[in-house]
Amino acid sequence: MGDMDGLDVTACTNCPALVESRSRIVNGTGPADADVLFVGEGPGEQEDRDGEPFVGRSGTILDDTLREKGLARADVRITNCVRCRPPENRDPTGEELENCRGYLEAEIELIDPDVVVALGKVPSEHLLERDVAVTSEAGTIERATLGGADRDVLICVHPAATLYDRSQEETLDAALEKAAAMAGDGGAGGQSQLGDF
Ligand code: SF4
Numbered sequence: 001m002g003d004m005d006g007l008d009v010t011a012c013t014n015c016p017a018l019v020e021s022r023s024r025i026v027n028g029t030g031p032a033d034a035d036v037l038f039v040g041e042g043p044g045e046q047e048d049r050d051g052e053p054f055v056g057r058s059g060t061i062l063d064d065t066l067r068e069k070g071l072a073r074a075d076v077r078i079t080n081c082v083r084c085r086p087p088e089n090r091d092p093t094g095e096e097l098e099n100c101r102g103y104l105e106a107e108i109e110l111i112d113p114d115v116v117v118a119l120g121k122v123p124s125e126h127l128l129e130r131d132v133a134v135t136s137e138a139g140t141i142e143r144a145t146l147g148g149a150d151r152d153v154l155i156c157v158h159p160a161a162t163l164y165d166r167s168q169e170e171t172l173d174a175a176l177e178k179a180a181a182m183a184g185d186g187g188a189g190g191q192s193q194l195g196d197f
């Protein structure tokens with residue numbers, strides 16, 4: 001295990017191939033009391049360069065869709081299953097996912113969100129520990145033990161899926177609508193509505 005400072009992993013060499021391919025460890029961003037926690041697969045090229053999850057085109061799609069639902073990027077927390085960029089954007093291996101799991105669990109426990117949104121197949125399968133057909137299951141909420149408690153996990157398509165298949169826009173839209181509705185249900189925190197800006 002590497003070093004963690006609050007929500008941030010400051011040093012870690014658990015995955016040799018990823019240590020080789022990363023330029024930095026990409027930690028989650030967003031408030032520590034966020035009601036919604038998005039979990040992506042891992043950093044891509046741009047995330048690795050900027051040090052932030054979901055920048056670039058998928059980030060823009062996510063931001064735009066969130067805004068339509070009355071949520072701002074600044075109100076939600078976004079993190080990844082693995083914090084280091086895999087070479088040639090391959091999927092993280094099962095071993096790498098397991099290596100990074102403790103950090104994700106610690107982050108979920110500290111954030112204590114009302115809903116954990118899995119963005120795409122890899123995070124959905126990792127969090128729910130089963131095979132997931134994301135397109136048909138998007139919008140489904142399932143309970144899972146994460147970060148020391150039973151939590152609601154919302155399956156969602158990856159925002160980039162809408163780039164290749166326009167019909168996925170509706171699926172993404174409906175899932176994020178559900179996430180926005182669940183935000184704040186747990187009491188603590190509270191999202192800023194767009195009208196407040
Ligand atoms: S992906 Fe996670 S476990 Fe692997 S080296 Fe990076 S921070 Fe460590």
